[in-house]
Amino acid sequence: MKVRPQLILLACVGLLGTGCRRLPPSKPLNQLTPTEMQGRAVFQSHCAVCHSANTENSLHGPGLQALFKKPYLPSGAPANDERVTATILHGRNMMPAFGSQLDDEQLQSLLAYLHTL
Numbered sequence: 001m002k003v004r005p006q007l008i009l010l011a012c013v014g015l016l017g018t019g020c021r022r023l024p025p026s027k028p029l030n031q032l033t034p035t036e037m038q039g040r041a042v043f044q045s046h047c048a049v050c051h052s053a054n055t056e057n058s059l060h061g062p063g064l065q066a067l068f069k070k071p072y073l074p075s076g077a078p079a080n081d082e083r084v085t086a087t088i089l090h091g092r093n094m095m096p097a098f099g100s101q102l103d104d105e106q107l108q109s110l111l112a113y114l115h116t117l
């Protein structure tokens with residue numbers, strides 16, 4: 001996971017002419033670990049109504065494909081666990097807070113799943 005942002009950056013430099021629109025593919029569903037599968041269930045029940053997991057297209061909120069594979073979140077904040085966790089726990093503008101709805105295990109599995117996108 002550590003080396004990924006640099007790789008993406010290199011890929012972007014290589015693709016400058018095309019505007020870096022080519023996203024790396026998500027991990028196939030049948031290869032998800034039990035934790036990632038649990039996180040997917042949390043995503044389906046709490047996030048999927050507003051966020052697409054497999055496109056960048058907006059529903060109510062931005063599509064989350066390749067969320068952690070790009071250097072920045074849609075807001076321009078750095079794409080890291082701290083910022084995404086804060087968004088989930090405290091909400092953001094029109095996005096509700098989930099701090100009181102998710103226990104730590106659910107939150108950690110959700111983050112693991114988001115890393116597969």
Ligand code: HEC
Nearest residue numbers: 046047050060061062073074075077087092093094095098
């Ligand atoms: C009711 C709709 C709604 C739900 C449910 C929702 N979100 Fe969001 N989300 C939004 C909106 C709207 C934004 C854009 C906020 C902004 O930047 O103005 C957003 C933004 C985000 C961002 C980008 C933050 C940034 O800094 O750009 C992430 C990551 C995110 N949501 C993750 C999640 C996760 C994970 C869940 C499930 C726990 C979730 N959201 C549930 C509406 C929702």
